[in-house]
Amino acid sequence: MTTVAVTGAGGFTAAALLERLDADRAVERIIGVDRVEPQMPVAKLDFRLADVRDPLPALALQGADAIVHLAVSEGPLGSEDTMFAINVEGTRNLLAAADAAGVSRLVHLSSAAVYGADSGNVVPLHEDVPLRAKPDFGWAFHHLLAEELVTRWAAEHAGTTVTVLRPATTLGPGADTAVSRHLEQPWLPVVRGYLPPVQLLHVDDLAAALHLAVIRDLPGAYNVAAEGWLPLDDMARVMGRGLLRVPESVAFLAASRLWRRGVIAAPPGALRYLMHPWVVSTERLHAQGWAPTRSNRDILREFVADHHPWMSLGRLRVRRRHCYVAAGALVTAAAGGMLALRRWARRGWVGRNDDMTRTDHE
Known part of the structure; x- marks a missing residue:
């Protein structure tokens, strides 16, 4: 034993x-x-x-x-x-x-x-x-x-x-790693011109x-x-994800800045693993x-x-339903704001016309 x-x-x-x-x-x-x-x-x-x-x-x-x-x-x-x-x-x-x-x-x-x-x-x-x-x-x-x-x-x-x-x-x-968070994103960032297996x-x-x-x-x-293996674009299709194609120079510059600020989970050097085969x-x-x-x-x-309930963006990970609730709240707030603005505009315009009428009468 x-x-x-x-x-x-x-x-x-x-x-x-x-x-x-x-x-x-x-x-x-x-x-x-x-x-x-x-x-x-x-x-x-x-x-x-x-x-x-x-x-x-x-x-x-x-x-x-x-x-x-x-x-x-x-x-x-x-x-x-x-x-x-x-x-x-x-x-x-x-x-x-x-x-x-x-x-x-x-x-x-x-x-x-x-x-x-x-x-x-x-x-x-x-x-x-x-x-x-x-x-x-x-x-x-x-x-x-x-x-x-x-x-x-x-x-x-x-x-x-x-x-x-x-x-x-x-x-x-x-699984809850940098890779799983990357794959939970609604769009998968890739370096333009590279689709490695x-x-x-x-x-x-x-x-x-x-x-x-x-x-x-x-x-x-x-x-x-x-x-075997899959081309990166085939992987995205299987997952129902879109590809966000970023120019190489922009990708490394952005990754460097975001990594220093703690926004993303992997350093710029990790981008090579999205560019070349391994x-x-x-x-x-x-x-x-x-x-x-x-x-x-x-x-x-x-x-x-398994990961459908989750959505990630960099290090931020939230439940998808919370995104929908937040989005709904934002839409409701925006709609309410537009209605209030319209009412305010109408009142302001009526008040302006009343003032003009009084001024003409006087």
Whole structure:
């Protein structure tokens, strides 16, 4: 029987993984490590309150045979320092704790964004191509730095099977990230002249890949994504969204100003991921028996249905019905204002005529 420790146990991805581990008879106990407890009940869960930004005490992982490291930010954060502390320093702390615990298996969640978005990228990208995420998009670059830490640790711990998963943009129940907010907008901003292929992943399929890495020896890096990809304009059509095409120079200038003012959730460097391809091949993981259950179109349709009650604009997120109520109130107020103005104008004109009549009479 196996004891599995999961960091970031209160997060979006962990919810899907914990459900699988809880149903797996080969898993005797689940150690959940996070600052917040999971919202769903998990029968096998032994929750331990801890923050990966702090050096993890040996007790946090005591008794674990395998560790799944999910305590990474699910998207860009407003503070680069906070994001670095979670994604890079948190991974460093986790590896030190894993060393002390003497685990036999470590699964690290990275991102396909580590490949970088570049006009020279092949389609699709395989696991052995260089990682070229740039510092101007800190979230992707921090994932690259964290992977470097994990790779060095793996080389020093030959007795531990270390798996790195690089998922595509992940959506599903409970998703509330910079990407999901972007897709909740009524119009999708794009850089004019660029319609790169888009690739997604359902969180249940990511959980299946994580679970597979827990129960089987999968050393090395593996891409995780739905089959194939969609052109960006096809994605918009599936979602029933329009495209707001912004000239490249305007897009970067506007993004820079809005990012500095905290209006948008991602820095200007993230625009390259809306301009250039970074879709991946999943052949290596397929060869290990994994297969996605949802297509890109399935994921988008499910997302639209689940997120229909919400509308986002930058960091602002409101319920759609509130927008309709507010819009109705504005229309009513505007109509009332126009009627009042018309009445005032009529009275003013009548009063003016009366004054003129009196003046003529006198």
